[in-house]
Amino acid sequence: MNKLKFTKDKGSDFYKELNERIEQYFSTKNIQKTGNKIMVFKIIMYFSLDILFYALMITSISTIAFYSFYLLMGLSILLTAFNISHDAAHGVAVKSKFWNKLLFSLSFNLQGNNAYVWGKNHNESHHLYTNIEGSDIDVLNNPVLRMTSTQPLKTFHKYQYLYAPILSLLYSINWFFVREFLMLFRKSSRTIKVDMPFVEIIKLILFKLLYIGYMIILPVYLLPFGIYNVLLAFILNHFMVSIVFTSVLGVSHLSDYVEHPTPDKEGKLPISWPTLQMSTSVDYNAKSTFLNWTLGGFNAHAMHHILPNISHVHYLNLLPIFIETAQKHGINYMNMSYGQALRSYYRFLYKMGRQQSIIPLTYESKAS
Numbered sequence: 056m057n058k059l060k061f062t063k064d065k066g067s068d069f070y071k072e073l074n075e076r077i078e079q080y081f082s083t084k085n086i087q088k089t090g091n092k093i094m095v096f097k098i099i100m101y102f103s104l105d106i107l108f109y110a111l112m113i114t115s116i117s118t119i120a121f122y123s124f125y126l127l128m129g130l131s132i133l134l135t136a137f138n139i140s141h142d143a144a145h146g147v148a149v150k151s152k153f154w155n156k157l158l159f160s161l162s163f164n165l166q167g168n169n170a171y172v173w174g175k176n177h178n179e180s181h182h183l184y185t186n187i188e189g190s191d192i193d194v195l196n197n198p199v200l201r202m203t204s205t206q207p208l209k210t211f212h213k214y215q216y217l218y219a220p221i222l223s224l225l226y227s228i229n230w231f232f233v234r235e236f237l238m239l240f241r242k243s244s245r246t247i248k249v250d251m252p253f254v255e256i257i258k259l260i261l262f263k264l265l266y267i268g269y270m271i272i273l274p275v276y277l278l279p280f281g282i283y284n285v286l287l288a289f290i291l292n293h294f295m296v297s298i299v300f301t302s303v304l305g306v307s308h309l310s311d312y313v314e315h316p317t318p319d320k321e322g323k324l325p326i327s328w329p330t331l332q333m334s335t336s337v338d339y340n341a342k343s344t345f346l347n348w349t350l351g352g353f354n355a356h357a358m359h360h361i362l363p364n365i366s367h368v369h370y371l372n373l374l375p376i377f378i379e380t381a382q383k384h385g386i387n388y389m390n391m392s393y394g395q396a397l398r399s400y401y402r403f404l405y406k407m408g409r410q411q412s413i414i415p416l417t418y419e420s421k422a423s
Contacts, residue, residue, distance in 0.1 A: 073380045
């Protein structure tokens with residue numbers, strides 16, 4: 056990836072004081088930054104639900120029950136990824152490094168995806184160079200959806216805000232069947248080529264075969280519903296996962312409020328890393344206990360990007376400190392309703408499909 060340099064600004068002072076106040080909070084409370092009893096409960100609950108729904112699916116006696124439990128299992132596995140896998144990828148689900156690595160690898164690989172590549176690039180690319188094309192692996196260079204001003208503007212892009220929901224259905228299937236296999240040939244649909252160690256290539260293939268085995272082959276063999284019903288359930292599951300996944304994460308960085316900074320020829324950005332995070336991430340309903348519990352804190356995305364070394368179970372308690380410190384240093388914190396974030400997402404797609412570049416809207420921070 057393109058390695059960049061940052062420039063000190065008011066975001067640097069904000070970040071310094073925020074960390075001091077965060078450290079004081081945990082020290083005063085005498086608690087760890089990693090997951091607590093709530094996280095232990097979540098780990099047990101979500102993995103139990105994964106196993107339960109699979110057991111009910113594989114022993115279904117009716118077609119309706121089969122489809123219902125298949126989709127419930129898929130949803131449960133996705134929520135496991137939101138709540139457990141993601142924190143574990145950052146080493147904060149639990150205190151033990153060994154258990155974090157095991158939880159992340161187990162939960163991610165058993166979905167048929169490669170934990171090593173995702174974890175490495177998520178932490179070292181997306182979190183470091185958020186929304187910067189050529190350095191953030193999660194910024195697409197896709198001719199079908201135009202998301203950065205450096206991508207060529209084509210006639211059909213003017214309709215991308217209309218066909219984007221249809222394309223979003225294919226996100227999970229593309230990830231499983233296309234995106235990671237391209238990496239095997241040192242190619243990628245992304246702006247960054249990914250080199251995989253040989254052992255990870257073997258693991259990628261084996262876990263995908265295992266996934267197909269227990270998600271398709273085993274149900275076909277054990278159940279009387281036929282291969283067509285099993286394949287349809289498999290596809291519907293991926294459609295559901297794709298819709299939920301893109302709906303949760305898409306609005307966080309694709310918005311007509313966020314920046315897509317461009318470095319100069321020397322690879323230097325005119326802003327600091329904390330300012331980059333605050334200007335490229337949108338939170339929605341950050342104070343919601345329900346969304347924090349369900350989405351694993353993904354709705355508080357700006358705070359996660361600034362404080363990736365803290366488990367999401369602490370976000371609600373840290374949010375007042377986060378907001379107060381940002382206001383003190385004149386840092387614009389973007390926290391809106393999900394409806395606002397979703398409308399901003401589609402406005403972004405609409406504008407990017409019709410204009411060579413766009414000027415981000417100014418978000419007025421709320422005092423509350």
